[in-house]
Amino acid sequence: MSEPLIEVKDLKVQFNVRDGIIHAVDGATFTINRGQTLGIIGESGCGKSVTAKAILRMVPRPGKVTGGEILYHRRIKSNGSEITDIVNITELDPDGEEIRKIRGGEIGMIFQEPMSSLTPVYTAGSHIGEAVGLHRLVPIRKVGAQMVETIQAHRRISKQEAREIAIDMLRRVGIPKPEQRVDAYPHQLSGGQRQRVMIAIALSCEPKMLIADEPTTALDVSIEAQILDIMRELQETVDMAIMFITHNLGVVAEMAEEICVMYMGKIVERASAVEIFYEPQHPYTRALLKSIPHVGKKSRERLASIKGMVPDPFNLPSGCVFHPRCPEYMPGKCDRIVPSWTQVGENHWARCLLYEGV
Amino acid sequence: MLAYIARRLGYILIMLVLVSFVSFLIIELPPGDYLTQKLQELQARGDRSAEMRIAEYRARYGLDKPLLERYWIWSTHFIKGDFGDSFEFERPVTEIIGQRAGMSAILAISTITLTWLLAIPIGVYSATHQYSIGDQITTIVTFIGLGMPGFLLALIVLFFAMTVLGQEVGGLFSREFQDAPWSFAKVVDLLKHLWIPAFIGAVTGTASLIRIMRGNLLDTLGQPFVEAARARGLKERTVIWKHAVRVAINPLIVILGSEALPQIIAGNALVATVLNLPTLGPVYVRALQVQDMYLAGTVLVFIVGMTMIGNLLADLTLAALDPRIRLE
Ligand SMILES: Nc1ncnc2c1ncn2[C@@H]1O[C@H](COP(=O)(O)OP(=O)(O)OP(=O)(O)O)[C@@H](O)[C@H]1O
Ligand SMILES: [Mg+2]
Numbered sequence: 001m002s003e004p005l006i007e008v009k010d011l012k013v014q015f016n017v018r019d020g021i022i023h024a025v026d027g028a029t030f031t032i033n034r035g036q037t038l039g040i041i042g043e044s045g046c047g048k049s050v051t052a053k054a055i056l057r058m059v060p061r062p063g064k065v066t067g068g069e070i071l072y073h074r075r076i077k078s079n080g081s082e083i084t085d086i087v088n089i090t091e092l093d094p095d096g097e098e099i100r101k102i103r104g105g106e107i108g109m110i111f112q113e114p115m116s117s118l119t120p121v122y123t124a125g126s127h128i129g130e131a132v133g134l135h136r137l138v139p140i141r142k143v144g145a146q147m148v149e150t151i152q153a154h155r156r157i158s159k160q161e162a163r164e165i166a167i168d169m170l171r172r173v174g175i176p177k178p179e180q181r182v183d184a185y186p187h188q189l190s191g192g193q194r195q196r197v198m199i200a201i202a203l204s205c206e207p208k209m210l211i212a213d214e215p216t217t218a219l220d221v222s223i224e225a226q227i228l229d230i231m232r233e234l235q236e237t238v239d240m241a242i243m244f245i246t247h248n249l250g251v252v253a254e255m256a257e258e259i260c261v262m263y264m265g266k267i268v269e270r271a272s273a274v275e276i277f278y279e280p281q282h283p284y285t286r287a288l289l290k291s292i293p294h295v296g297k298k299s300r301e302r303l304a305s306i307k308g309m310v311p312d313p314f315n316l317p318s319g320c321v322f323h324p325r326c327p328e329y330m331p332g333k334c335d336r337i338v339p340s341w342t343q344v345g346e347n348h349w350a351r352c353l354l355y356e357g358v
Numbered sequence: 359m360l361a362y363i364a365r366r367l368g369y370i371l372i373m374l375v376l377v378s379f380v381s382f383l384i385i386e387l388p389p390g391d392y393l394t395q396k397l398q399e400l401q402a403r404g405d406r407s408a409e410m411r412i413a414e415y416r417a418r419y420g421l422d423k424p425l426l427e428r429y430w431i432w433s434t435h436f437i438k439g440d441f442g443d444s445f446e447f448e449r450p451v452t453e454i455i456g457q458r459a460g461m462s463a464i465l466a467i468s469t470i471t472l473t474w475l476l477a478i479p480i481g482v483y484s485a486t487h488q489y490s491i492g493d494q495i496t497t498i499v500t501f502i503g504l505g506m507p508g509f510l511l512a513l514i515v516l517f518f519a520m521t522v523l524g525q526e527v528g529g530l531f532s533r534e535f536q537d538a539p540w541s542f543a544k545v546v547d548l549l550k551h552l553w554i555p556a557f558i559g560a561v562t563g564t565a566s567l568i569r570i571m572r573g574n575l576l577d578t579l580g581q582p583f584v585e586a587a588r589a590r591g592l593k594e595r596t597v598i599w600k601h602a603v604r605v606a607i608n609p610l611i612v613i614l615g616s617e618a619l620p621q622i623i624a625g626n627a628l629v630a631t632v633l634n635l636p637t638l639g640p641v642y643v644r645a646l647q648v649q650d651m652y653l654a655g656t657v658l659v660f661i662v663g664m665t666m667i668g669n670l671l672a673d674l675t676l677a678a679l680d681p682r683i684r685l686e
Contacts, residue, residue, distance in 0.1 A: 056589055058588060105591055109586075113582040116582045116583055119604075120682055130590060131590045134591050
């Protein structure tokens, strides 16, 4: 039963800057199913964060979504049965009520920079309280209310309740002495603790999906393992999808069931995590995998890194954008023809001319 | 906390002693003193008894004593609240300051209020609408405001008020209210006059404050916590005011503290002179020119004292507003 939660279809995001246009996301297509973890990997600057922000309708200026759509399948209860309502996020007003209900309430996000993602003048507890106050409602029980009444009255959460939720969330993300830490200011917390607080904020509203944008890149390895454990544990208890963005292949192997590989704003390969690691099809994916150091493989040679440089975003190569760096470059083809999305196995797709028989 | 405040007050006291002594020296530096000038003036008028009268003054004000002794007498009296006499007004300094301090304070407070009420919203607008038409206009206007000397602006506004509004300008009251007791009509009359100096004072202050607010807020808006707040589902207005502005405004508190309090004593003397305002500024400038020692020295000590108390208040406020700052 893989029911889609977010469908991104041919998403295009451009930044119109002084030197020209940056195609930060250039036709990305993928689906995230309910309860599933999708990994997005790719080198720095390939458009991972911009894709994530587009899902929350938060692309920073001067960026603009110039094409495609993002469909959010929202489940609503109606007359006792569940129906699915489809919201096209790209068409929402970026400061409208609809998207603000989704942000934080239905899709939570944690960011790359735990050190500065909390407002320095507010406590950990007030951050959580703010989110909970916006999105969590408590049903009001009316004496003698009819059982058939379908629309239930709700009220906002009280200060005291918000504090209790905050303490409980901090405990769940493994912050010691949460009754005291709830009143701590960000500068009194370590980087790892701050990221835990960010996770607590994001999960306090019980979202249907969590976007984790390189949540552990800025942290050291032992803290990274703890944070990943916490995310996995919490995911099991709340049935939440995760879009896990990273450039660390080791981390994504641990977290994701399915993986999208991005290069220069395009998804170049998509398959289950196992297939990506054992049967990578796109030359870029293979090159990425070769760049992971292996324990025991004692070689004196330098880590295999991908040859060449990331191309100039204002001056993209013709044909397949990876061709100047590709070990399997086919002259006359790869520099002329733009590869299309091709099925290369069961549930395994790639964007490469090797599989197009041209 | 209390120990910190006590220590700061101690420093302020030491500074005041030093400043008062140095200023005493500096005011004394030009050749001659108030009475040498006065003597020349009287002799020029052909006053025969000039020499005698001046000698009498000299004895009365103790000007024949050496500098150190005079400083000692003045400063010991100062502590008791007796600031000495003004030569020019021939009245106690306390009286002159008492008469004018109220008006100075009213003017300074209205100027500061106007400045902040204008600068903060405009600065926030300018930063949140970076490079929009509104922002560009603001930028141009603030640069003009920064470059325009206050006294020139005062003259322009005077001219405008007289010719276009047909208003009697200069001073803070119309003639009929000058010595009248306080009444509702007198307050209205004061407001009618007050807007001119308050506006002029606010222009330069507002311009620089807008620039600072805009710059700080632009920096803050680029911080990840602003994006994180937005991702929590807050309204854009809440994101801006509760998170970004709340953090970006802290450095401005220091400006408020260190500039506002001294301004109450002798702010904008040049503009006040052009507009003929009954405030302390013009009196202070005049006292410096004619070496009216005790008047000038007293005002200076107050300016320095207010500056330092303002800084202390700013630090305390900042510590209360920003949990990262600890008073050591
Ligand atoms: N505010 C912006 N203004 C201009 N260009 C931007 C802006 N934000 C992102 N970009 C461009 O969009 C592209 C994708 O950026 P993005 O932040 O999505 O990269 P990323 O894959 O998340 O990289 P990293 O791993 O370093 O976080 C980059 O080429 C960048 O130059
Ligand atoms: Mg990123």
